[in-house]
Amino acid sequence: xxxxxxxxxxxxxxxxxxxxxxxxxxxxxxxxxxxxxxxxxxxxxxxxxxxxxxxxxxxxxxxxxxxxxxxxxxxxxxxxxxxxxxxxxxxxxxxxxxxxxxxxxxxxxxxxxxxxxxxxxxxxxxxxxxxxxxxxxxxxxxxxxxxxxxxxxxxxxxxxxxxxxxxxxxxxxxxxxxxxxxxxxxxxxxxxxxxxxxxxxxxxxxxxxxxxxxxxxxxxxxxxxxxxxxxxxxxxxxxxxxxxxxxxxxxxxxxxxxxxxxxxxxxxxxxxxxxxxxxxxxxxxxxxxxxxxxxxx
Amino acid sequence: xxxxxxxxxxxxxxxxxxxxxxxxxxxxxxxxxxxxxxxxxxxxxxxxxxxxxxxxxxxxxxxxxxxxxxxxxxxxxxxxxxxxxxxxxxxxxxxxxxxxxxxxxxxxxxxxxxxxxxxxxxxxxxxxxxxxxxxxxxxxxxxxxxxxxxxxxxxxxxxxxxxxxxxxxxxxxxxxxxxxxxxxxxxxxxxxxxxxxxxxxxxxxxxxxxxxxxxxxxxxxxxxxxxxxxxxxxxxxxxxxxxxxxxxxxxxxxxxxxxxxxxxxxxxxxxxxxxxxxxxxxxxxxxxxxxxxxxxxxxxxxxxxxxxxxxxxxxxxxxxxxxxxxxxxxxxxxxxxxxxxxxxxxxxxxxxxxxxxxxxxxxxxxxxxxxxxxxxxxxxxxxxxxxxxxxxxxxxxxxxxxxxxxxxxxxxxxxxxxxxxxxxxxxxxxxxxxxxxxxxxxxxxxxxxxxxxxxxxxxxxxxxxxxxxxxxxxxxxxxxxxxxxxxxxxxxxxxxxxxxxxxxxxxxxxxxxxxxxxxxxxxxxxxxxxxxxxxxxxxxxxxxxxxxxxxxxxxxxxxxxxxxxxxxxxxxxxxxxxxxxxxxxxxxxxxxxxxxxxxxxxxxxxxx
Numbered sequence: 039x040x041x042x043x044x045x046x047x048x049x050x051x052x053x054x055x056x057x058x059x060x061x062x063x064x065x066x067x068x069x070x071x072x073x074x075x076x077x078x079x080x081x082x083x084x085x086x087x088x089x090x091x092x093x094x095x096x097x098x099x100x101x102x103x104x105x106x107x108x109x110x111x112x113x114x115x116x117x118x119x120x121x122x123x124x125x126x127x128x129x130x131x132x133x134x135x136x137x138x139x140x141x142x143x144x145x146x147x148x149x150x151x152x153x154x155x156x157x158x159x160x161x162x163x164x165x166x167x168x169x170x171x172x173x174x175x176x177x178x179x180x181x182x183x184x185x186x187x188x189x190x191x192x193x194x195x196x197x198x199x200x201x202x203x204x205x206x207x208x209x210x211x212x213x214x215x216x217x218x219x220x221x222x223x224x225x226x227x228x229x230x231x232x233x234x235x236x237x238x239x240x241x242x243x244x245x246x247x248x249x250x251x252x253x254x255x256x257x258x259x260x261x262x263x264x265x266x267x268x269x270x271x272x273x274x275x276x277x278x279x280x281x282x283x284x285x286x287x288x289x290x291x292x293x294x295x296x297x298x299x300x301x302x303x304x305x306x307x308x309x310x311x312x313x314x315x316x317x318x319x320x321x322x323x324x325x326x327x328x329x330x331x332x333x334x335x
Numbered sequence: 336x337x338x339x340x341x342x343x344x345x346x347x348x349x350x351x352x353x354x355x356x357x358x359x360x361x362x363x364x365x366x367x368x369x370x371x372x373x374x375x376x377x378x379x380x381x382x383x384x385x386x387x388x389x390x391x392x393x394x395x396x397x398x399x400x401x402x403x404x405x406x407x408x409x410x411x412x413x414x415x416x417x418x419x420x421x422x423x424x425x426x427x428x429x430x431x432x433x434x435x436x437x438x439x440x441x442x443x444x445x446x447x448x449x450x451x452x453x454x455x456x457x458x459x460x461x462x463x464x465x466x467x468x469x470x471x472x473x474x475x476x477x478x479x480x481x482x483x484x485x486x487x488x489x490x491x492x493x494x495x496x497x498x499x500x501x502x503x504x505x506x507x508x509x510x511x512x513x514x515x516x517x518x519x520x521x522x523x524x525x526x527x528x529x530x531x532x533x534x535x536x537x538x539x540x541x542x543x544x545x546x547x548x549x550x551x552x553x554x555x556x557x558x559x560x561x562x563x564x565x566x567x568x569x570x571x572x573x574x575x576x577x578x579x580x581x582x583x584x585x586x587x588x589x590x591x592x593x594x595x596x597x598x599x600x601x602x603x604x605x606x607x608x609x610x611x612x613x614x615x616x617x618x619x620x621x622x623x624x625x626x627x628x629x630x631x632x633x634x635x636x637x638x639x640x641x642x643x644x645x646x647x648x649x650x651x652x653x654x655x656x657x658x659x660x661x662x663x664x665x666x667x668x669x670x671x672x673x674x675x676x677x678x679x680x681x682x683x684x685x686x687x688x689x690x691x692x693x694x695x696x697x698x699x700x701x702x703x704x705x706x707x708x709x710x711x712x713x714x715x716x717x718x719x720x721x722x723x724x725x726x727x728x729x730x731x732x733x734x735x736x737x738x739x740x741x742x743x744x745x746x747x748x749x750x751x752x753x754x755x756x757x758x759x760x761x762x763x764x765x766x767x768x769x770x771x772x773x774x775x776x777x778x779x780x781x782x783x784x785x786x787x788x789x790x791x792x793x794x795x796x797x798x799x800x801x802x803x804x805x806x807x808x809x810x811x812x813x814x815x816x817x818x819x820x821x822x823x824x825x826x827x828x829x830x831x832x833x834x835x836x837x838x839x840x841x842x843x844x845x846x847x848x849x850x851x852x853x854x855x856x857x858x859x860x861x862x863x864x865x866x867x868x869x870x871x872x873x874x875x876x877x878x879x880x881x882x883x884x885x886x887x888x889x890x891x892x893x894x895x896x897x898x899x900x901x902x903x904x905x906x907x908x909x910x911x912x913x914x915x916x917x918x919x920x921x922x923x924x925x926x927x928x929x930x931x932x933x934x935x936x937x938x939x940x941x942x943x
Binding site for chain 1: 362365366534535536537538539543547550551553555556558575576577579580581582583584586587588590591592594595596597598599600601602603604605606620621624628714717718719720723724726756757758759760761762763764765766767768769776777780
């Protein structure tokens with residue numbers, strides 16, 4: 039991670055486009071905390087690429103001053119992976135919503151964790167499909183009534199943190215967009231972690247999710263650090279990750295592997311062998327390529 | 336008359352080692368200055384099934400699998416039973432008496448039966464049954480009247496890493512087969528002109544040529560999910576890529592493949608991906624993204640028999656419409672169908688330069704025949720340095736300046752806007768799949784603006800005009816005053832060319848137009864060429880005549896006749912020759928061909 043010499047403030051990460059989210063949307067907090075985290079870590083905007091999918095939350099790159107790709111629904115992770123492997127000097131952040139990341143694009147997260155791509159994945163989890171005006175999502179709670187489940191959701195919600203832990207994710211955290219200071223710290227840890235880092239953020243949808251509201255969260259939220267949780271304890275992390283629902287909502291750093299696996303960029307023999315691929319000269323001479331032909335002769 | 340062009344068939348089951356026997360034979364012939372074209376017909380099983388490798392051997396380069404069978408190496412009873420009757424007079428059938436117990440007393444008229452007692456000639460056979468292939472290749476060499484040192488030289492290099500003992504054992508086995516055959520059987524009457532043994536030709540598949548082309552094009556990453564018949568590129572890349580600085584990654588599915596490849600290209604490297612029709616179906620949404628965010632990406636689509644899972648190990652040209660229709664909406668794209676193995680190499684270099692210059696997705700359309708068949712090529716033709724790599728208007732740290740008022744999607748005359756890669760100071764932008772303005776800001780949501788939308792659509796599509804002007808126009812091959820003009824695309828170039836020669840020998844004057852650049856299409860040039868044609872006959876390896884429809888939509892020209900094949904096996908010249916005659920005789924407008932010699936028939940177990 040390269041750092042800038044000039045001082046960077048959160049506003050330096052603010053684009054000149056005002057967010058078009060509904061007033062009160064949780065995603066404002068997500069954006070705000072990310073701007074703070076990047077400024078506190080002094081990562082220059084041109085060395086950051088924010089890659090998103092499609093959905094309300096996936097509009098975030100347009101409001102964040104850095105390089106960005108506003109890609110396809112569910113596919114920010116493979117695009118981010120390609121960018122990171124091509125230029126390992128960049129700080130690459132993948133973002134999206136729960137439908138994007140835990141629905142249509144879920145397999146990419148599991149495989150990115152397996153291969154330990156050195157990116158930070160931020161999921162703005164509002165437990166509803168917002169941009170399409172309020173259908174059930176993979177994280178909607180049981181019995182929740184939505185436009186596509188008028189009699190209540192009959193499908194068990196996904197538990198992304200347990201999934202990530204089981205897949206071997208070395209940095210697993212959950213934040214709440216109503217607590218920007220706390221969230222900023224989780225982001226900073228994720229951005230500094232060399233390897234795949236998941237930050238799931240409860241980011242209330244004030245328009246289409248009338249159940250999981252700010253008040254609903256505030257009444258239930260407990261911080262792991264207040265409970266004396268040891269984030270290096272995998273089993274304890276799994277136990278805490280299990281707890282999600284009406285009684286308690288836990289946020290904080292669930293797990294940070296004290297002996298993290300090396301990221302993919304250190305394991306791929308070509309990428310590991312020198313400067314970022316993008317900085318290597320192109321082209322080969324006929325003499326250098328000759329052995330490839332000789333082998334077929 | 337002595338043959339200067341013959342077909343040897345090697346038949347057996349998966350697991351018999353036919354591919355490596357074929358490799359040995361092909362290399363031995365190539366080192367003696369002979370040219371080969373080999374096509375392996377196989378099934379989607381790992382053990383068993385029926386493998387049928389046909390190798391055409393000639394003094395000048397064969398361009399198709401050929402029409403007939405002149406010699407047979409039967410690795411099991413079934414192969415002999417199936418193919419014996421196909422052998423032409425003057426030919427021979429070789430087999431291991433230990434594997435083939437029920438050989439007939441005599442073969443068809445003029446066909447020599449050559450039973451070979453492999454266990455006696457190579458005692459190691461009882462522990463290493465695959466040695467039968469080596470013995471039989473040796474014997475075949477003697478029957479073809481070729482000097483043994485071709486085989487010896489190849490076995491020496493193949494087993495070099497396993498030590499002298501293994502080399503001696505293999506050379507000894509081949510030699511024993513060679514000597515036995517020389518003593519017991521007659522040589523075929525051939526007019527092959529072998530040269531003193533030395534490395535002179537490379538034996539290459541289209542997939543290997545794609546890999547080499549990627550090396551020449553400066554590709555830094557290859558991404559693919561396994562799928563026959565594109566997996567050969569992945570295997571070649573995995574084995575050779577890292578040594579020449581190419582990272583090779585196998586993601587979880589083709590959706591990830593295409594998105595990852597786009598990400599890598601977006602970040603400024605050249606990244607290639609490859610798949611077959613089923614995988615390409617998953618890539619289509621992302622291909623549209625590349626068109627929209629104007630990121631170059633190159634995908635090799637190796638067609639196999641469809642629809643759906645279809646014929647996983649058989650050839651077809653059935654994905655043209657899929658590639659045309661990939662992704663929603665109109666966006667600029669390049670679709671190119673190379674015509675032979677050497678052209679596969681050239682096409683990758685060319686397509687990367689164009690994809691980068693015009694910042695658009697490109698598909699190289701191959702098929703199983705082109706990608707997997709082996710042919711001899713002249714290694715000195717392979718130029719890794721030319722044409723030089725042209726990255727188009729790319730902004731890097733070296734030439735970036737301060738980027739004041741940088742507009743990633745700036746409207747220009749050609750539609751091409753200078754492309755900054757992430758990491759360059761002063762050029763921040765978002766590449767969005769939503770419609771956007773010159774600065775990359777969305778105009779799709781609350782700021783929808785019909786005027787700007789129209790302008791941006793036209794900017795992107797304008798690139799197609801300039802791109803087309805750079806592509807070499809199609810060229811008519813053969814006499815201008817022909818009775819018939821055959822039109823094909825991609826891999827059928829060679830077989831059509833041989834059909835043209837065969838028809839000329841029978842007094843029917845035919846010329847030939849092969850389409851390589853499918854999108855953008857040289858509508859005017861093609862129309863001009865075809866306006867002079869007396870009778871236009873399309874030759875396509877598919878059911879529906881996809882190029883014929885494309886031709887009609889792009890030029891208004893309706894072909895007079897169609898020769899089609901969709902049985903999974905490649906065209907042979909004879910199919911096209913017969914088709915042209917039938918169409919000329921007014922018997923049919925549409926001739927469908929099938930490979931129906933007894934050797935292709937299979938009594939399905941449930942029918943017995």
